Amino acid sequence: MSSDNLPEKTPGERAVATEEPTPDPGLPAHEWRPTDVSPRAERRAERQVAGLFGLAILGSIGFIVSYVVFGVGDNPDTIANLGASNLMLGLCLAVTLLGMGAGMIQWARKLMGDHEIVEMRHTASSSQEDRQAAVAILQTGLEESGLARRPLIRNTLLAAGGVLGVLPIIMLRDLGPLPGDKLDHTLWDLNTWTPEMQAWWQTQNRTVQRVVRDVVGTPIKVTDLVVGDLVNAEPEVMFASDDTTQEALVEGTDLLVAKSKAAVVLHRMLPGDIVSTQTRNCSVYGIVCYSKICTHVGCPISLNERTTHHLLCPCHQSTFDLTDSGRVLFGPAARALPQLELTVDDEGYLAAKGDFTEPVGPSFWERG
């Protein structure tokens, strides 16, 4: 009977209900599912659930077969230009999991017990007696421990907890030594080089470090560049190697760290396009050189528009004016893009006069 699940109404509640203008119609009678009243529907639902579970088994078998059949690695099998192994493993696993999930839901909805359960609302707070009992327990604890009467114990306990809190702060030391002034200098500064780099520089017999193309490391002549050219460049020491051991002077993590600070972009424009005197003084023949590291959060930036000479950061759209000291035109960057002073060495190659005059990249705590 459908009313079996309803709670008994107390006489008081019934009295309240009669005062309402419209009498409470109560809950409608329970309607049974087809599977409850028709044995045929029940058997069909049973077959559906078993079929879905069977599909899940087939999916698992397909997974094993796909794992064995399809090749991976350098020359993978493909289906419609997609990696066959990944595609089939994923599809088979999806069939298995969906089959099991759908089967269980179908089972619960069609065959498991069909009860309607009503739970009446009640207030969220505990009863008055429970609350008084809880307060009494706390009071007893306070009195018996004597927290209020023995301040020495209380204060030493608090101090012990405080010292415990210091321990995680001590462990922050594992994050490594403080950076010191490393953020202030890049590989453009010859004074910060390692002894091996200094030894290599002695053999080069030159005074200024060349600006070389990224990836290939070739030096750049002024005449190589036409107006509108953009070159992604690095300091030449990054591509130098030891004469005897043939090992690169900067490699691994050191290379990545060095690159993340020293990378630059060269852009040649008509000298008349340059607006600020500072930019003109740092340029040669209309070629300007700026840090490639955005002053916002340090993304590498090289989206340049030759028509406007605006350099744009792809991460947060900070835009810098290359004609005007790297001034911020738009976006969240707070500082102008640092410019590197260019010169031409004895053999006609572009070179840097020295390091940037300020730290490159995003602002940091000690920078002020």
Next chain:
Amino acid sequence: MRLLNRPLGRLSRHRRGPLAGLLVVLVGLLLTGGLYAVLSPASAQDDSSAAQIKQGRELFLVGCSFCHGTNGQGVKTLDGNQIGPPLAGVGAAAVDFQVGTGRMPATQPGPQIPQKEPNYTADEIAALAAYVASLGPGPAIPNPSDYSLDGLSAEQRQEAIVRGGQIFLTNCTACHNFEGSGGGMPKGGYAPRIRGVSPKYIFEAMLTGPQAMDNFSNGNLSVKEKRDIIAYLQSLEDSPEYGGFGMGGIGPVSEGMFAWVVGIGSLVGVAIWIAAKTARSSKQKAES
């Protein structure tokens, strides 16, 4: 001197021979003509090229001069905006790229001139290119051998692809996306998708820097480095999408959209199905 004297002496015995005068004149003429051909400044174009330039100028006057001026000098509006830039010095490569990809002649001015079906035949484009190239020295149309990988061993090819990939990721990715799918630029511009573009046009685009794109002249990225970039882009065409559907290859935007709309959308759908009211029967359950 004595060593030299002997052969000269032998030669000088024939100096009064009947054919000597004729021979000297002949040698003198050949030498003069040959030296002139080698040393003289590049001679005027031959007739066929002059005719091509003439044809190019006629086409130019009809199709291009409205914006670029009747002599390719560029046209400015009264308030100083450029309608069409001056064309002296852009070279044949720029014309071949702009007209060959249908960007020029432009339908209308705007932040970016889109690619469309080319309006001119190959011969007409060649004539236009010859005419514009005659306005001033500029990059010529690259030779197919500049960007072709023919004649390279499989190993050299692989090397070119790897190096090209590094150069591409350093120089091109910022605007054109890590797999060449293109991306947005400020004020309505965009870096177009460069997958499936013919190698010649990729080479010319780097060479001439169309629209707002920077130049990557042969002094900036050498011919070989450009070839490697093209090799890398072509290798992307051949390599399967091993990780599944690329969804345009534009990174987190399309992938996030797919996850939110299709992924979470279907989860919501399933949740609604689970909680939906099932079919009900009007029959009563037989009392057992």
